[in-house]
Amino acid sequence: TIEFVRAAQLQGDEEPSGPPLSAQAQQKESIQAVRRSLPVFPFREELLAAIANHQVLIIEGETGSGKTTQIPQYLFEEGYTKKGMKIACTQPRRVAAMSVAARVAREMGVKLGNEVGYSIRFEDCTSERTVLRYMTDGMLLREFLSEPDLASYSVVMVDEAHERTLHTDILFGLIKDVARFRPELKVLVASATLDTARFSAFFDDAPVFRIPGRRFPVDIFYTKAPEADYLEACVVSVLQIHVTQPPGDILVFLTGQEEIEAACEMLQDRCRRLGSKIRELLVLPIYANLPSDMQARIFQPTPPGARKVVVATNIAETSLTIEGIIYVLDPGFCKQKSYNPRTGMESLTVTPCSKASANQRAGRAGRVAAGKCFRLYTAWAYQHELEETTVPEIQRTSLGNVVLLLKSLGIHDLMHFDFLDPPPYETLLLALEQLYALGALNHLGELTTSGRKMAELPVDPMLSKMILASEKYSCSEEILTVAAMLSVNNSIFYRPKDKVVHADNARVNFFLPGGDHLVLLNVYTQWAESGYSSQWCYENFVQFRSMRRARDVREQLEGLLERVEVGLTSCQGDYVRVRKAITSGYFYHTARMTRSGYRTVKQQQTVFIHPNSSLFEQQPRWLLYHELVLTTKEFMRQVLEIESSWLLEVAPHYYKAKELEDPHAKKMPKKVGKTREELG
Ligand code: ADP
Ligand code: MG
Numbered sequence: 001t002i003e004f005v006r007a008a009q010l011q012g013d014e015e016p017s018g019p020p021l022s023a024q025a026q027q028k029e030s031i032q033a034v035r036r037s038l039p040v041f042p043f044r045e046e047l048l049a050a051i052a053n054h055q056v057l058i059i060e061g062e063t064g065s066g067k068t069t070q071i072p073q074y075l076f077e078e079g080y081t082k083k084g085m086k087i088a089c090t091q092p093r094r095v096a097a098m099s100v101a102a103r104v105a106r107e108m109g110v111k112l113g114n115e116v117g118y119s120i121r122f123e124d125c126t127s128e129r130t131v132l133r134y135m136t137d138g139m140l141l142r143e144f145l146s147e148p149d150l151a152s153y154s155v156v157m158v159d160e161a162h163e164r165t166l167h168t169d170i171l172f173g174l175i176k177d178v179a180r181f182r183p184e185l186k187v188l189v190a191s192a193t194l195d196t197a198r199f200s201a202f203f204d205d206a207p208v209f210r211i212p213g214r215r216f217p218v219d220i221f222y223t224k225a226p227e228a229d230y231l232e233a234c235v236v237s238v239l240q241i242h243v244t245q246p247p248g249d250i251l252v253f254l255t256g257q258e259e260i261e262a263a264c265e266m267l268q269d270r271c272r273r274l275g276s277k278i279r280e281l282l283v284l285p286i287y288a289n290l291p292s293d294m295q296a297r298i299f300q301p302t303p304p305g306a307r308k309v310v311v312a313t314n315i316a317e318t319s320l321t322i323e324g325i326i327y328v329l330d331p332g333f334c335k336q337k338s339y340n341p342r343t344g345m346e347s348l349t350v351t352p353c354s355k356a357s358a359n360q361r362a363g364r365a366g367r368v369a370a371g372k373c374f375r376l377y378t379a380w381a382y383q384h385e386l387e388e389t390t391v392p393e394i395q396r397t398s399l400g401n402v403v404l405l406l407k408s409l410g411i412h413d414l415m416h417f418d419f420l421d422p423p424p425y426e427t428l429l430l431a432l433e434q435l436y437a438l439g440a441l442n443h444l445g446e447l448t449t450s451g452r453k454m455a456e457l458p459v460d461p462m463l464s465k466m467i468l469a470s471e472k473y474s475c476s477e478e479i480l481t482v483a484a485m486l487s488v489n490n491s492i493f494y495r496p497k498d499k500v501v502h503a504d505n506a507r508v509n510f511f512l513p514g515g516d517h518l519v520l521l522n523v524y525t526q527w528a529e530s531g532y533s534s535q536w537c538y539e540n541f542v543q544f545r546s547m548r549r550a551r552d553v554r555e556q557l558e559g560l561l562e563r564v565e566v567g568l569t570s571c572q573g574d575y576v577r578v579r580k581a582i583t584s585g586y587f588y589h590t591a592r593m594t595r596s597g598y599r600t601v602k603q604q605q606t607v608f609i610h611p612n613s614s615l616f617e618q619q620p621r622w623l624l625y626h627e628l629v630l631t632t633k634e635f636m637r638q639v640l641e642i643e644s645s646w647l648l649e650v651a652p653h654y655y656k657a658k659e660l661e662d663p664h665a666k667k668m669p670k671k672v673g674k675t676r677e678e679l680g
Pocket of ligand 2: 064067068159160318
């Protein structure tokens with residue numbers, strides 16, 4: 001067992017009163033009654049009046065008050081979509097956009113994709129008729145490319161603004177600008193109760209509309225001592241809550257899919273072993289790549305006598321509200337991108353969450369009744385080790401993508417772009433340098449023809465470059481597959497606990513010399529040959545839904561090839577061409593073997609091949625990686641063996657022959673010679 005001490009209380013606005021309205025009771029009421037019961041409802045008229053009177057309105061309200069699902073409907077009812085005008089509501093997360101759109105369609109009694117739809121990268125569930133569009137912030141950003149003044153929108157609601165994702169932050173600057181010359185456009189900035197004063201100041205002191213929350217007090221418990229293994233501690237604590245605490249569902253915050261799946265498996269395993277000694281515990285995961293039917297399950301009411309435990313990523317912090325949560329279990333971590341502008345290295349890291357995050361999480365326990373939040377860290381750690389707030393993404397990510405987009409929109413002076421919080425100067429500079437090296441910008445910083453094409457593709461600049469380069473190496477068929485497979489990354493292989501050996505064997509059977517990108521290609525090709533069969537996936541321990549998604553992505557990218565003037569050609573088994581095309585995009589992400597292990601070529605950072613890689617045993621001298629993931633070490637995920645001479649071939653402006661010389665290799669002079677030959 002784990003010992004918790006009660007150490008604080010999150011003050012609510014309401015006294016704990018009678019029994020909470022159970023999820024079932026709510027379900028029984030008509031959907032309209034539920035709508036009327038939401039905190040935003042009494043403010044409907046007042047809110048609509050404020051929107052009518054002001055061009056920009058900041059809306060602040062506790063999570064679950066009805067901002068996302070109700071306000072766009074009010075606007076619809078009020079006639080904001082007359083004459084075919086549309087309402088956009090942005091979400092930082094794909095799952096939220098999908099789930100909320102589905103909910104709103106149900107509330108309005110329409111088919112999802114008709115009047116109400118969603119649009120996320122590689123998945124468009126909208127039609128001509130769609131007037132309420134839930135979309136990721138990144139998708140609205142891309143709308144600017146085809147419609148720079150957002151002329152077909154009457155209202156843009158930037159939701160979950162407090163999340164401060166990179167795309168949301170860029171949207172702020174662009175929308176503020178559009179609003180100036182489109183006085184009839186309404187701009188709503190919706191946020192949980194954080195940061196609203198800053199948003200108001202940014203939008204020239206726009207008024208803030210507050211929706212009073214409905215919060216019950218939440219008792220906060222801390223562990224007495226730090227927990228070494230928070231996953232194990234989580235599982236133990238959930239069971240402890242289940243066995244000792246009165247009814248009410250549990251919400252657990254973990255950092256990502258792998259962790260969530262592991263935790264769910266452990267929980268189910270232990271419940272099975274305890275059998276009828278405990279009451280039924282429904283274990284439900286929720287994360288970005290979960291198929292939508294599984295996502296919908298978390299909203300279903302818990303059967304009488306049972307308890308539900310939802311194991312979620314940050315998505316449940318403010319984007320989704322699950323009824324009936326009384327207990328929150330918070331290990332205090334989240335997965336974050338971090339970026340070092342000095343070295344240009346970006347990596348995903350599991351880091352302690354901020355105090356603001358921890359408090360949002362705790363708040364989830366007090367929505368329907370007084371609740372409890374169990375933190376798997378000490379009160380001291382909360383006080384002394386957590387940052388106050390999360391650093392906005394714009395300050396801890398690479399900006400290549402966004403800079404390319406802004407350049408395509410004709411915004412050249414990035415240093416003076418209207419940022420809510422500016423990115424570090426070095427990061428902007430490095431983005432410009434990288435885009436120059438990729439051939440997207442010329443030496444004056446202007447967009448090149450190739451840069452314009454790269455912006456057309458809804459993927460990162462390096463991936464775009466790889467796709468464009470497939471024209472030169474006549475292998476676009478294969479490169480499209482690699483690009484699609486990389487975008488569903490890390491969820492291809494299935495590894496059930498009870499069949500680890502079989503699963504690993506199946507995976508190794510796909511290995512091809514050259515590296516992981518070719519393995520991905522191999523998996524897809526064999527699957528396609530099987531007739532895209534689910535049975536084939538099952539037999540080969542491959543996740544069918546990931547493959548289906550890869551196929552969707554691939555089809556969409558294929559549809560864009562013509563626009564970027566790449567013909568469809570196959571390398572006919574000459575994989576060197578595929579590897580060179582990949583290198584054309586990823587020459588930034590290279591590492592070489594030195595006496596002391598792998599070092600990145602330019603920055604000399606120590607890195608390691610991920611143990612899951614097909615090249616883990618081989619340890620080739622030169623390689624490129626798709627991404628870095630920092631866990632116990634800085635791991636390179638998806639690696640490809642390359643030859644150093646290719647770097648001079650694909651990026652002669654970036655690499656000098658001298659820095660690719662290998663002091664330990666006797667063969668070296670010969671290689672250099674070959675390179676010159678190849679360069680002609
Ligand atoms: P906010 O945006 O202010 O956080 P929402 O509009 O997302 O609030 O949520 C309002 C209500 O709608 C919540 O009580 C939530 O439980 C309910 N809700 C939202 N999505 C779903 C869904 N997919 N299924 C059932 N209920 C939902
Ligand atoms: Mg919301």
